[in-house]
Each structure stands twice: as C-alpha cells, then as structure tokens.
Amino acid sequence: MEKLVTTKQELVERVRSAExxxxxxxxxxALHEGHRRLVDxxxxxxxxxxxxxxxxxxxxxxxxxxxAYPRDLEKDLAMLEDVDIVFAPSDEEMYGRAPLVxxxxxxxxxxxxxxxxxxxxxxxxxxxxxxxxxxxxxxxxFGRKDAQQLALVTxxxxxxxxxxxxxxxxxxxxxxxxxxxxxxAYLSPEERTAALALVRALTSAREAAAGGPEAAQKALTESLxxxxxxxxxxxxxxxxxxxxxxxxxxxxGLAIVAARVGATRLIDNMEVSFG
Amino acid sequence: MEKLVTTKQELVERVRSAExxxxxxxxxxALHEGHRRLVDxxxxxxxxxxxxxxxxxxxxxxxxxxxAYPRDLEKDLAMLEDVDIVFAPSDEEMYGRAPLVxxxxxxxxxxxxxxxxxxxxxxxxxxxxxxxxxxxxxxxxFGRKDAQQLALVTxxxxxxxxxxxxxxxxxxxxxxxxxxxxxxAYLSPEERTAALALVRALTSAREAAAGGPEAAQKALTESLxxxxxxxxxxxxxxxxxxxxxxxxxxxxGLAIVAARVGATRLIDNMEVSFG
Numbered sequence: 234m235e236k237l238v239t240t241k242q243e244l245v246e247r248v249r250s251a252e253x254x255x256x257x258x259x260x261x262x263a264l265h266e267g268h269r270r271l272v273d274x275x276x277x278x279x280x281x282x283x284x285x286x287x288x289x290x291x292x293x294x295x296x297x298x299x300x301a302y303p304r305d306l307e308k309d310l311a312m313l314e315d316v317d318i319v320f321a322p323s324d325e326e327m328y329g330r331a332p333l334v335x336x337x338x339x340x341x342x343x344x345x346x347x348x349x350x351x352x353x354x355x356x357x358x359x360x361x362x363x364x365x366x367x368x369x370x371x372x373x374x375f376g377r378k379d380a381q382q383l384a385l386v387t388x389x390x391x392x393x394x395x396x397x398x399x400x401x402x403x404x405x406x407x408x409x410x411x412x413x414x415x416x417x418a419y420l421s422p423e424e425r426t427a428a429l430a431l432v433r434a435l436t437s438a439r440e441a442a443a444g445g446p447e448a449a450q451k452a453l454t455e456s457l458x459x460x461x462x463x464x465x466x467x468x469x470x471x472x473x474x475x476x477x478x479x480x481x482x483x484x485x486g487l488a489i490v491a492a493r494v495g496a497t498r499l500i501d502n503m504e505v506s507f508g
Numbered sequence: 509m510e511k512l513v514t515t516k517q518e519l520v521e522r523v524r525s526a527e528x529x530x531x532x533x534x535x536x537x538a539l540h541e542g543h544r545r546l547v548d549x550x551x552x553x554x555x556x557x558x559x560x561x562x563x564x565x566x567x568x569x570x571x572x573x574x575x576a577y578p579r580d581l582e583k584d585l586a587m588l589e590d591v592d593i594v595f596a597p598s599d600e601e602m603y604g605r606a607p608l609v610x611x612x613x614x615x616x617x618x619x620x621x622x623x624x625x626x627x628x629x630x631x632x633x634x635x636x637x638x639x640x641x642x643x644x645x646x647x648x649x650f651g652r653k654d655a656q657q658l659a660l661v662t663x664x665x666x667x668x669x670x671x672x673x674x675x676x677x678x679x680x681x682x683x684x685x686x687x688x689x690x691x692x693a694y695l696s697p698e699e700r701t702a703a704l705a706l707v708r709a710l711t712s713a714r715e716a717a718a719g720g721p722e723a724a725q726k727a728l729t730e731s732l733x734x735x736x737x738x739x740x741x742x743x744x745x746x747x748x749x750x751x752x753x754x755x756x757x758x759x760x761g762l763a764i765v766a767a768r769v770g771a772t773r774l775i776d777n778m779e780v781s782f783g
Contacts, residue, residue: 394641
C-alpha cells in the first residue's frame with residue numbers, strides 16, 4: 234500500500250483499519266537522527282507506525298522562519314522506509330480555514346519559549362490535538378529536547394482525556410555534544426563552535442547540582458557569562474513536569490537554556506539531580 | 509452487565525470493546541422529555557448508546573445555580589432503561605485537578621449566552637471534549653435548544669478534527685409551546701404563563717421573516733416589548749452556524765431569545781426563512 238497519505242480521510246481510514254497498537258511521531262520534516270530515534274522508539278513498541286510531516290504555520294509568528302524552514306519530502310521519505318504511514322497534508326487540508334475554537338495552553342506557555350513567542354504553544358497544541366485526534370495512536374513520541382512542548386502536550390492529553398501515552402525520548406547529541414536540531418544547518422562553523430557553550434553550561438549545572446538548585450543555577454549562569462558569541466534568552470532550573478520553579482526540597486530538576494548564536498536560536502536542556 | 513459506570517477507566521474499557529456504532533448523549537441529569545428525544549435519536553441510529561450525567565462545575569460561574577441544580581440519579585436511571593452505558597463520574601474523577609490546558613471557545617462565545625456568562629462556554633467545551641475523547645462515539649446528540657452550544661461544539665469538532673458527527677435534535681415543546689428545560693421546574697404558575705412570551709415572540713419573527721431579516725427582528729422585538737413579566741437579555745436574528753449576524757442575502761437564520769422570568773433565566777430559538 235502507498236506509504237504517503239495527504240488527506241485526513243485516507244489517514245483515518247488507514248489507521249482505523251490497522252491491527253494492533255499504533256505509534257505516532259509528529260515532525261515538521263527536515264528529518265535528522267533525532268527524529269529517527271523517535272521513529273525507532275515507535276517502531277520497537279508499536280505494530281503500526283505513523284509519521285506526520287507538516288510545517289505548521291500556526292506555531293510560527295510573523296517574521297519567524299516559516300517560509301525558510303527546510304522542506305524536502307523526498308529526502309524525508311528515504312529516512313522512513315520502515316514506517317507504515319507518512320501523513321503529509323497541505324495547509325488547506327490541515328486547516329481549511331483559520332480555527333475558531335482553539336487550545337489555550339495556559340499560563341506556563343507564556344514563559345521560556347513562550348515569552349518571546351507568545352502564540353507558539355497555542356499553535357503547537359492545536360496541530361498536536363488535531364493529529365492525535367485523527368490518528369488516535371496508543372503512544373505518541375516526542376523528543377525531550379523540546380521539554381516545554383513535551384510538558385504541555387502531556388498536560389493537554391491529561392486535561393482533555395485524549396487517551397494516548399506520551400513518550401519522551403532522550404535528546405540525541407552530536408559527537409561534540411551539540412543537541413541535534415534542524416536549525417543546526419543554519420550555523421556557520423564558527424557559530425557551531427560557539428553553540429557548544431549551551432551543552433557546556435548545562436553540564437556545569439548538572440555537576441554543580443549536588444549542592445542544590447541554587448548551586449546549579451549559579452554554575453549555569455556563570456558558564457554562559459564566560460561564553461563568547463552566545464546571546465542568552467533564558468537559562469534556569471525548573472520542575473520538568475510543570476515548568477514552574479523547583480521547590481526547595483526537590484530531588485531533581487531540569488536545567489533549560491535558550492540562546493541566539495548568530496541569527497539562529499537554539500534550545501537545550503539536561504536533567505539535574507540535587508543533593 | 510452493570511449499566512452505571514463511574515470511572516473513566518471502566519468507561520473506556522466498555523466503549524472500546526463495544527461492537528458497532530456508538531451514540532453519545534451528554535446531560536447534566538434532571539432528565540426530561542427533551543433529553544429522551546436525544547436518547548431516542550441515538551437509540552434509533554446506534555448499536556451502543558452512552559449517556560453521561562454530570563453537573564459540570566466549570567460551566568457555572570460563582571453565584572449561579574451549581575449547588576441548587578437538581579440531581580436525582582435514581583430517577584434519571586429510570587428514564588434510561590434502553591441505554592447501554594450511563595457514565596456518572598464524581599468531580600474528582602472527571603477533573604482530578606483544575607485543568608491547566610483548556611479549550612478557548614473563541615470570540616463568538618463572548619456574545620449572547622457568553623455575554624453574561626463569560627466562562628460558560630469554555631467550561632462546556634472542556635467537558636464535551638473530555639467526554640468525546642473518552643467515549644469516541646460515532647455520533648453525539650445535542651439539543652437545538654442550546655443553539656449556541658451546538659454551534660460551538662460543531663466548530664470545536666471541526667477545528668480539532670475530533671472525528672464525530674454532531675447531530676442537532678429539534679427542540680421539544682410542551683403543549684403550551686414552552687420549550688422543555690430542567691429550569692422550568694423553578695417557575696411558578698404565573699411565571700410559566702409569562703414565559704410563553706418567548707415562544708410567542710419567536711413565532712412572530714418566523715411569520716414576519718418572509719419580509720426579510722429586519723422585518724423578523726422588528727416582530728421579535730415588538731412582541732417582547734408588549735410582554736409582561738419578562739426581562740429580556742437578548743432577542744435577535746443570527747446565522748445558525750456561526751452565530752454572527754445574517755448577511756443581507758441569507759435565505760434563513762435563527763431567531764434567538766434569552767430572558768429572565770422571575771428568578772429563572774430561559775432561552776429559546778426558532779429557525780426562520782427569509783423571502
């Protein structure tokens with residue numbers, strides 16, 4: 234059967250007639266090894282694996298890189314040979330018209346990634362809700378790199394009783410430690426070297442975390458202050474599930490960082506254990 | 509098998525193992541003949557019929573009649589002998605904690621029923637989304653009496669790709685013309701007589717509608733101005749699907765009215781055809 238599906242109707246027909254468990258991986262294409270790990274996790278656990286490839290306009294603000302975002306469906310498909318269904322709809326098919334009833338991601342979506350991108354998570358959750366509702370998978374796989382997204386998707390699924398297990402898949406790093414991202418392709422060699430300041434700072438925070446949240450925060454901040462060519466947006470320690478501040482008696486937390494390197498905005502995070 | 513189900517887990521297990529099509533009727537209990545028509549419609553079309561009975565706190569504002577809302581599960585169950593599953597969860601089971609990710613019902617939810625109840629439709633859509641996601645019915649039946657709710661639910665299902673057919677079931681009227689409502693029980697005999705002004709005004713609008721939307725609006729307004737004991741909240745002609753104003757070349761519309769009769773707020777509506 235044809236792997237590529239471009240209409241909702243065909244997608245629904247295919248997944249409803251599938252036998253066994255269904256795993257879903259949602260992507261915006263430009264697939265790299267990080268996405269492959271999501272697919273591998275789904276492939277290992279589910280009888281039918283669905284990958285969506287859709288550059289969702291709702292999660293880009295005006296002036297962001299929606300038009301410049303890399304698109305190469307043929308190359309992406311070559312990385313998905315072991316996948317059963319690839320859903321790659323047009324904007325017209327996905328939305329028809331601008332949605333009138335939308336997902337409100339709540340207060341935490343105005344922090345961190347949401348502070349400079351106030352409509353981002355509403356757009357993410359809208360498309361995630363739509364594709365989850367179309368596919369109705371048993372499990373959906375999201376990268377831990379987008380940790381705030383993972384927390385919000387998990388919260389949405391609980392609050393709307395969507396009946397899918399959200400699986401967080403560990404961050405994949407290049408040999409130099411840089412977390413894989415489609416946007417790494419934008420980096421010059423000099424910028425790529427500068428970008429390593431993010432993982433270095435997170436590692437410092439992890440190593441200092443035995444001294445508690447304040448020590449981890451101090452190490453994170455000081456490491457980034459000593460770095461060149463990195464314009465830090467935020468760098469802090471949060472609770473991984475809620476993205477609120479860690480309580481004084483917390484046993485672990487998540488060190489999160491976002492920074493601009495040249496014209497490219499990068500994010501990264503690392504779990505830290507206290508005491 | 510036991511008809512009454514009080515946990516989400518048992519509900520999901522029961523509906524996922526059901527054969528054939530599933531019809532859902534969502535209620536807040538205090539069942540009357542209007543609800544029975546919804547169940548009858550579901551029963552006629554679906555192999556498994558699920559009725560939910562849940563007085564949803566999220567759709568009541570402080571000071572509204574949440575505590576006073578009539579609750580009599582035993583009496584309700586007696587009206588549902590031909591139903592397969594009755595889902596009657598506790599607040600704790602339904603919500604656990606206050607939801608963080610919510611449904612934003614959009615601008616139209618701030619008009620009409622939403623003007624004096626600004627959080628109402630967000631609360632309605634939250635619980636409707638949850639129960640639709642739990643049951644995953646083929647068809648869900650809503651009364652046309654709550655016309656704005658029906659429009660918003662239909663819009664939500666489209667915008668979130670929820671994959672359920674929303675069926676609007678005609679208003680049931682008592683022999684005197686009063687639309688059935690749980691809240692009619694609050695009316696004194698004198699108030700009940702006064703309340704008939706609503707259906708009288710809607711009928712006037714329908715009869716005048718051959719002259720166009722303005723003529724229908726005029727008849728609606730004048731009929732209510734002549735009525736005693738009725739404190740009108742709104743009375744207007746809208747597009748039934750969007751609840752925006754009717755365009756000048758529309759062929760039909762919906763006359764909608766809300767009014768307080770004594771301490772009781774009533775709503776009603778009627779389709780009108782122009783020209």
